[in-house]
Amino acid sequence: MHRTISRDSINRDTTLCMSLSGRPSNIGTRFHNFLYEELGLDFLYKAFTTTDLPGAIAGVRALGVRGCGVSMPFKEACIEFVDVMHESASAISSVNTIVNESGTLHAYNTDYEAVARLLTEHEVPADFDVAVAGSGGMAKAVVAALRDSGFRSVTVVARNPTTGPALAEQYGFAWRAHLGDLRPRLLVNATPTGMAGGPEEGQSPFDADAIGRSEVVFDVVAMPPDTPLIRAAAAAGKPTITGSEVIALQAAAQFALYTGVTPSADQVRRASEYSRS
Numbered sequence: 001m002h003r004t005i006s007r008d009s010i011n012r013d014t015t016l017c018m019s020l021s022g023r024p025s026n027i028g029t030r031f032h033n034f035l036y037e038e039l040g041l042d043f044l045y046k047a048f049t050t051t052d053l054p055g056a057i058a059g060v061r062a063l064g065v066r067g068c069g070v071s072m073p074f075k076e077a078c079i080e081f082v083d084v085m086h087e088s089a090s091a092i093s094s095v096n097t098i099v100n101e102s103g104t105l106h107a108y109n110t111d112y113e114a115v116a117r118l119l120t121e122h123e124v125p126a127d128f129d130v131a132v133a134g135s136g137g138m139a140k141a142v143v144a145a146l147r148d149s150g151f152r153s154v155t156v157v158a159r160n161p162t163t164g165p166a167l168a169e170q171y172g173f174a175w176r177a178h179l180g181d182l183r184p185r186l187l188v189n190a191t192p193t194g195m196a197g198g199p200e201e202g203q204s205p206f207d208a209d210a211i212g213r214s215e216v217v218f219d220v221v222a223m224p225p226d227t228p229l230i231r232a233a234a235a236a237g238k239p240t241i242t243g244s245e246v247i248a249l250q251a252a253a254q255f256a257l258y259t260g261v262t263p264s265a266d267q268v269r270r271a272s273e274y275s276r277s
Helices: 027-039 053-062 110-121 137-148 163-170 208-212 228-235 243-259 265-275
Strands: 015-020 043-048 067-070 097-101 104-108 130-133 154-157 174-176 186-189 216-219
Touching: 015 027, 015 053, 027 043, 027 243, 027 265, 053 097, 053 104, 067 243, 097 243, 110 137, 110 243, 130 137, 137 154, 137 163, 154 163, 163 174, 186 228, 208 228, 216 228, 243 265
Parallel strands: 015 043, 015 067, 130 154, 130 186, 154 174, 186 216
Antiparallel strands: 067 097, 097 104
8 A cells, every 4th residue: 555645744843753874775664654654644754764863862852843753873872962871771771762752852762662562472481591783782682671571591692892792791791792502492583683784784693503403583673574594584484573563662662652542553553565565
């Protein structure tokens, strides 16, 4: 189904929401605009990238942009430019949502909420041992969600010798620079590896043997929906949790923060399907 926003419907009172990403996609744009139309809201959503993060955040404040989704690589760098860090963001020092309340910028992290919910919905046993690839903002959300969901045997796999050990230590977990001979039952990719348009677009963060000996594979990368890791896991017959699922849940939470309206589960499902079509 093709849906368009009429230019005649956009006026001086239309509320603007946006996203900031190193590699903008149309997923969030299509998701939010689908629901604005569905619910009859005078809102418009637009994706941006920037090489001037301070200027971009200042623009959100100065121009009255209502909401701003934040993606890699800005989740941590934007912290110094917001005014209020809510618990979901301050607990992990990572922001994926900014809400502008009359010039005061409030920061949240709905990634954390989405990851925790998906672990529950997919019934991933908390006694699984886990390897999480990455140590950036998304990895922080994943590791915090794992800890708060009862997982105790988690290894952060990150090449960065500073952020990797720091993230692991913060939550009482282990750190390795490389997966090596570790063969956990749950594999989670929280890096940009496999992301469309990125330098590692065709790669997987885990090798075939690790995937084959795992029991569940979780990739937070949403574009494309079938990343190299997800394709390899599916070919090996492993249950998967995808970045498309993460982005739908976290975007629904953002939508509610921006608009004050909570979409139904069916509306979220249809918006998510449309965003990937």
